[in-house]
Amino acid sequence: MAQAMPLMTASADLRARYPEGTVYIDGAFIVSPSRLTVYGKQFGDTICDVGSGNADVIDAAVTSADKAWPAWRAMAPSARAALLYAMADRLAAEMDQWISLEAHHAGKPLSDARIDIVSAVMTLRWFAGFADRIDGRVVASAETVHRYIRREPLGVCGLIVPWNFPLLMMVWKVAPALAAGNTVVVKPASLTPLTALLFAKLASDAGLPAGVLNVVPGPGEAAGMALVRHPRVTKISFTGSTEIGKQVARIAADTVKRVTLELGGKSPTIILDDADLEKAIPASAAGCFGHAGQKCAARTRVIVSESRADEVVERLAKIATGLKIGDLSDPATQLGPVIDTKAQSRILGMCQDAQKAGASLVCGGEAPDHTGPYVSATIFDQVKSGDVLAQEEVFGPVMAVIRVSDEDAAIAAANDSDYGLAATLWTRDVGKAHRISGQIQAGTVSVNTPAVVGIETPFGGYKQSGYGRELGLEGLDAYLQSKAVIMDISS
Template identity: 40%
Template structure:
């Protein structure tokens, strides 16, 4: 089939063994924008064979840091050169605005260069212990890594996983989300162009139930890294137990954004909107729970409504669009069902709440920026991750009350505090059970700092030196400096 998007296994572009295909849809208008080959368990097994051979037999595990760094730097350079092409692909396939896509591409370039720069920086330890023994600790690559990413940040999430894994000397079987594979396929074209050896990077396209399940349970995969929903994370964790895989999971969130009365209101308004409506609210760390101090509750909500109702929703490729479509019809209907649940639970609908079908948007998957006020902790819209442009607002009376409400969640991914009192901010942040926190800010992520959550938001961390270490094993080496028999037996 002409223009069929293929998988990359053992240095070759291949179609699936089954011959199945999948249509890729533009969420802004429902158009078919491509057809890709659709793999299954058999394709994963072929990729694993290639990755295992590349790691153990072909010597990738022994490549020097400068070789791996050079490959990552070349990849970054080519990605940067083609950044506009990648941004357009990302917007057409995912729906986010071009400005957001451009930021994601830029961040991906930076992440590749960051990990190229730290390859030879990690240090070990040495100990001089009793009995004339010198002990040292070194880090080695884990081996064959399976990586699974979601559809909300297709390229960026891929680079967050691929860069540290390759930097540490591992080989990879990579699975993009089945509905957003296009930018990652293009990234693998760059991998091929820069000369990453055969079998080191492999991409298998297909569903989570087939390709994802095989990656999670395959006995020859040594580590799995997954970003996605908590329910899927539990299944992966269970499957990974088959061979006690090293695992890292970045899962769901229902993150609190706490606004105190003494905060800069314009600043807090700006980031309250940015925290929930960026990428149509399809962000694991979205500030989906807004906690307002009672004395500013009504005023803040009214100003928030005024700003939210002016957000320009439309096709992401249009320059004036600020919020694009949701990723798919199924996901749009899920979000709309949550809005209906919120209304039935008695929450006050401040604005939004409907699908947008006018001005030619009836074929896309658009929802108005939606805000609920007067919510209570027992409501499903407060407890469950909606993953869409839906903000729920709660009221608190004092610092202690804000902490209680903020931590009243099974999740613990992110959270923020807005106040001019930095000592108060730090008191609250230290009590917040979350892995990613901000003060007078919301959403920025830096590849220099670790990313991950507490509780049911996952285990392990991505990014930073800690993210690099997640792709290494720790080995102890003890050298007898005075070898002689001990005559124990």
């Protein structure tokens, strides 16, 4: 269990470790011409000002990464691996401190922040293990002609990270990019840039050469799109909204960049007649309400057989109303705030609209009596598959229960979405599990478990949830390109 750190102590610690008004370029904190104010997510208190990038600052970061790339790609893969292991070891050694920083900085309960930091350490170590295992293959070799395929890094990669998992999703991108031999410029979200900046310093202290990892916060148009437009950036990995992802893809096309997009989701949980409810109910609640529902893979649609729907809804409501809402520094807190008051107002407005549209409010749908932008864990029953609440991403702790008559109707409801990121299926029948998993249009299908992410398995979407994959060997491949070598060896 993470040790509680008072919020003011967390703010003071962040200020002590970070030189205000700076970005991280070429192995050092550099004062930026403009700034962003970063706020604590529970009380809205000012933590500090960070440097904010524009096209010129992005160009300086890309230039630094471009300059560092030849030596980094030429470094022995085992040496790159050793540096990634060293970064993981430093992060692990400061575990409790980073957990408290991320909780305050991103508005997470300590339990959620602990999962993030532990996962970041594991991700660094997993990809470090593959740095010296990147290989090609020999094809159609003959006496006079030798043909083989090399796997080579891309160059400078632009990594655009969302606000909901600031450090973890940065590491999801940084670890495979560096293991493959690329250098990077990271653009963290304006709401949560601090731990990305501090991680760059941690990496430098672990021995990472200057320029290999650069971090420039800033607004999407001024910094993010400048990174996408830059002619010396060869790859963009973007995690965020579908709307912005489409803009990234259009702009990246002008310079024919490789692009990975991990976008929105409206993921379903399917609970069939034969499901083990003792496991399915708490897991379904966690899959929706974890991190206050602010996850692209949150299973916010619960599709349940009519014969079991009443029991499922009643038991889910008992869990939802029992979640402990509290201060982020309290280890017992289970439901934290949403990211800001603007998000709180939008989520509550969607709840009001759902009631007007005929959905039945079971619990929640309000702001609890607690300081900060909180939204109570909310459940709506009798939601129709075509309703706005079943189609649009809420990005808050709001569950839509959709009742269906049979297995075919459950599959149809699950696929009735523009998104296709993740899905969970609950059944005791292994034949059904295999058959239905093959029919669900989603990048990940989990069966009898709420887990949809594993370092060893690729994560990404179908349809408007994006393309390309993060994590797993597919996530490493995303930062490599193939080169065919055909050699006359007759003389």
